[in-house]
Amino acid sequence: MTKPAPVRRKLSAGPLSTGDKWFFRSTSIAAYFSFVLVALVLIFLFLKAWPALQEQGFEFVYGTKWVAEEGQPLIMQIGPMIWGSMLIALVGVLIATPMAISLAYMIVFMLGSRLAKVATTLIDLLAALPSVIIGLWGFYVFTPVAINWETTLHQYLGWIPLFKVENVDNAFRGSPFIAGWIVAVMIVPIVTSVTREIFSQLDKDLINGAIALGGSRLSVFRKVILPTSSGGVVGGVLLGLGRALGETVAIFYVLQISFDINWGQLLESHGGGVASWILARFGEASSGEISGLMAAGLVLFVITLIVNFIANTIVNRSQPWRKD
Amino acid sequence: MTSLTTASTLSTEDISVWFGQRQVLSDVNLTFPGNKVTALIGPSGCGKSTFLRTLNRMHELIPGAGLSGSVFLDGEDIYGADFDAVSVRIKIGMVFQKPNPFPTMSIKDNILSGLRLSGRKIGNAEELVETSLRRASIWNEVKDRLNDQAISLSGGQQQRLCIARSLAMDPEVLLMDEPCSALDPGSTRRIEETIKELSSSMTIVIVTHNMQQAQRVSDQTAFFLADDNTPGGVVEFGATEQIFNGPIDQRTNDYVNGHFG
Ligand SMILES: Nc1ncnc2c1ncn2[C@@H]1O[C@H](COP(=O)(O)OP(=O)(O)OP(=O)(O)O)[C@@H](O)[C@H]1O
Ligand SMILES: [Mg+2]
Numbered sequence: 374m375t376k377p378a379p380v381r382r383k384l385s386a387g388p389l390s391t392g393d394k395w396f397f398r399s400t401s402i403a404a405y406f407s408f409v410l411v412a413l414v415l416i417f418l419f420l421k422a423w424p425a426l427q428e429q430g431f432e433f434v435y436g437t438k439w440v441a442e443e444g445q446p447l448i449m450q451i452g453p454m455i456w457g458s459m460l461i462a463l464v465g466v467l468i469a470t471p472m473a474i475s476l477a478y479m480i481v482f483m484l485g486s487r488l489a490k491v492a493t494t495l496i497d498l499l500a501a502l503p504s505v506i507i508g509l510w511g512f513y514v515f516t517p518v519a520i521n522w523e524t525t526l527h528q529y530l531g532w533i534p535l536f537k538v539e540n541v542d543n544a545f546r547g548s549p550f551i552a553g554w555i556v557a558v559m560i561v562p563i564v565t566s567v568t569r570e571i572f573s574q575l576d577k578d579l580i581n582g583a584i585a586l587g588g589s590r591l592s593v594f595r596k597v598i599l600p601t602s603s604g605g606v607v608g609g610v611l612l613g614l615g616r617a618l619g620e621t622v623a624i625f626y627v628l629q630i631s632f633d634i635n636w637g638q639l640l641e642s643h644g645g646g647v648a649s650w651i652l653a654r655f656g657e658a659s660s661g662e663i664s665g666l667m668a669a670g671l672v673l674f675v676i677t678l679i680v681n682f683i684a685n686t687i688v689n690r691s692q693p694w695r696k697d
Numbered sequence: 698m699t700s701l702t703t704a705s706t707l708s709t710e711d712i713s714v715w716f717g718q719r720q721v722l723s724d725v726n727l728t729f730p731g732n733k734v735t736a737l738i739g740p741s742g743c744g745k746s747t748f749l750r751t752l753n754r755m756h757e758l759i760p761g762a763g764l765s766g767s768v769f770l771d772g773e774d775i776y777g778a779d780f781d782a783v784s785v786r787i788k789i790g791m792v793f794q795k796p797n798p799f800p801t802m803s804i805k806d807n808i809l810s811g812l813r814l815s816g817r818k819i820g821n822a823e824e825l826v827e828t829s830l831r832r833a834s835i836w837n838e839v840k841d842r843l844n845d846q847a848i849s850l851s852g853g854q855q856q857r858l859c860i861a862r863s864l865a866m867d868p869e870v871l872l873m874d875e876p877c878s879a880l881d882p883g884s885t886r887r888i889e890e891t892i893k894e895l896s897s898s899m900t901i902v903i904v905t906h907n908m909q910q911a912q913r914v915s916d917q918t919a920f921f922l923a924d925d926n927t928p929g930g931v932v933e934f935g936a937t938e939q940i941f942n943g944p945i946d947q948r949t950n951d952y953v954n955g956h957f958g
Contacts, residue, residue, distance in 0.1 A: 485760055578797040582859070585755060585791040586866065587783050587815030596814055600801040 422668035425449055434672060439632050441662045449665035451672060453634040457645035460637060462617035464553025465560060470610050473564035481572040500562030508626030511555040516627060519554060520545045523640045538640050547629025549644040555623050560613035567609025571602040608688030615680040619673060621648035647673040704731035704899045705771045705869040714747055715763035721747055723928035727919055734892060734901045736911035739921030744929035745904045749872050753789040754782040787815055790863035792873040796855035798847035805843040807858055811866040825865055833861035834891050853884025873903040889914050908953060912941055920949045
């Protein structure tokens, strides 16, 4: 005789009271609404982009020509701008990461709780600054300063390909270097806040253990704090990268946009990015070209999505030893 | 037979401690002779952990922490000009209540972590790892998996690894703050045996809430107490045998017999 298979109860964490019910309903409506909105945007983008994608084929993504003149057949290939986006984002991330890690370290481990709050608020405020403001600041205030830095870099480190300049008259102003700094300013807050979160969740006993073994501030940071939180920090940096890739207006102000590829001459006065390119062309584009710009937006969206996905995966997988 | 090396004597003179404006310890005078195990007992919140942290200068890491008095290691004030906090902590090791091996490091690297953190040279790594693990009586359990992650060990093994990690620094004194409170009886026994063996080569101070444990491992016992809203202090200090079987102070008698606390 075998026992009959146990009957499973139906369990659901449903709403309990009327107030609860309304709360459930309104939040789920809001949630669905935002999904629908994103979906609608995507569909719109895709429909608009389709003609151009169909016409240009896969070369749209990696090709390097953009011809949109009257009387000539449209050729739209966004390759150089994708590269430009990545180059500038990369420079931005390289600058922002050490800044963000130092800031987070200072906030979590050095400042008293009141100062830490002030610093956190200030950095969050930076995140709330409109892109246009940062762009204008970048153009009027930062660019002149950065040109000095660039001149020095070129003077002393010009032998490194990254800092080489073909023609000094066509360099420094509007360079990917400056755009990278602007991106850095824009992503420092997000990377800082992710890193700060990770640092503050570290087990204090680990740090105390390291200090009790004779660790100094620096050695404890390098050998215990950083390795233990590296996964989360990398995730935060990638989140920043995702944001940097989509950054438009601020870069548009400081960068000399041109379509030819800049492989990595950071100090030369030309570069690009998908988003800035869209902004630059949109005003005078024919309907055919507009479709191409939509397609460019779609490609950028997909790239950003992939980066964000990787970032989230890394953040979630980091610190597998944490049991709670 | 274990050979006896004379270990350092640690003593305190009028140690008082503040957190901000609040004084939590007042005038603690204790002597921890070489090769002896001293147990610190007393109800929760009376300042045992705080006192322990003044002995290796971990106390000063807490914002707003204050201190007066002196701690002498073989007659030299560890808060004096001849010592800096790092060299104090190298000579006076500490084991925490909750096992805290470094999760990103292997068993072996955990043992070597102290030397790396304090920037000291590692002579013969293999040998140091083996002797440290042997002294903490965990060598046989881990010798085939030295490169495994330290967190793959059980809680009791992790705690013995942490003891071994401190031993690798070759400290004169070992401070232990309720090292067994997170462990099962079996692991607790093994750590108690380890403590006894270690006392042949060093001076040990252990905080414990377990009266049997204090009697099993220690040579002398200090009973701490903080009356309501007054700073804590030592009520009675003497041979463990005497504290448990013939305390002079009534409060000590009540505490060791489980009447309060
Ligand atoms: N970081 C701190 N900041 C402020 N007050 C503290 C801090 N750490 C401890 N205290 C206070 O100091 C007193 C002594 O605490 P301590 O942790 O030393 O007690 P304890 O005897 O170790 O207790 P337990 O047996 O529960 O571990 C307590 O009143 C506690 O509230
Ligand atoms: Mg305690």
